[in-house]
Amino acid sequence: MKGPASTIWFDESNWVLDEEVAFQERFRDPETGVRILRLTSQPCISTNIYPEHPASTPDGRRFIFARMAPLSTWCTYWIADIETRRVRQITDEPEARAPVVSPDGQWFYYSVGRTIWRMSPQTFEREACYEIPADFGPTVGIRSISADGHRFLTAVRTPTGSYGVAAIDLREQRSWILFEGPDVRNPHEQYSRNASRKVLIQVNDGIQMDEHGNLIKLVGEMGASLHVVNDDGSGHVKLPVGSSLLERVQGHQCWVGDKDMVITTLHRREAPDKPWIQDRVVTIVPGESAYRVVGQGPGFTHIHTTPDGRFWVADCNRSGDIYVGSVTTGRFRLFVHSGSTFGAAQYTHPHPFFLGDGKTIGWNSDVTGVPQIYCARIPEGFLESLE
16 A cells, blocks of 8 residues: 655636635636636646546545646646645656546446555545556556446557557456457547447557557548447447548547447548648547538537536637537537647647536637646536437
């Protein structure tokens, strides 16, 4: 058992402690009126966890984010409490990666090398609970957790030297390869949020890397493809979206709440000699022959849904604006102007996500010149206006 990385909660927010000031009206979005809370202000990179990863507590009060010193790749992970508006460091290992929150909120998990650690959300004490087998090649840590909280997914090099996705069962203390292939190098592996234990996997068909691991080509001519498989490796289905000269998936997708349904954003063009446009949000049910458009307009990019699967949130890669839409009606509204520059670095992308109660949205922004963490409560009646 290891003690907590820190016992100190820091207040870095834009909410002034003096009662006569408190929240300043200049932090409302000028168009929507949404009250924007900035939770961090230190002169270092603060960035949230990629939207598809379960990094917030189910009550919507807390979420985990990462911090990096300038010119460093070493992350420490922190937790933000939106009620107290305070943040606290929760890891201190140089190789800490990939924190996830269990579906019931009773545990946080993260990886250090091959070791999976479990953390108490009350005391922040930590204990090692599993060692990933040595015959699996380098892993980037656990990225997803099953609905029952017992199994995890991680991207690995397989014993044959290929690339793949492995499942890890903590209760049974075992792990296995469930999907592999030469282009499974950026799988965005995700467990469904229900008892079906289906796994969503991205394959970057035609990806090219040099001998040092530097990216040469992200995808081939047809773009990436999306696949769903049971976590025992059976029932493989390629989703009927993208993989053509006229349509590509962007590589931003997740499960729609607790449904066996996937939501993703698309690139499309009228002809091979025409420019790509990026304007559609679609849903696909594994086993069905066609997708359904559930949003069309601005340059929708990163995508996430509420826990009940009724609403989606996406950022626009041309403006940095954040939109919320209905999965049922396809209607959408501007939520906030994030001010993010949306450059090459991931921490300049908003990456909006719903917290665990579906009532708050978090995002990144470098509007101050330094990437910081932001969130806002969804105003009363906002979601209902979309249905």
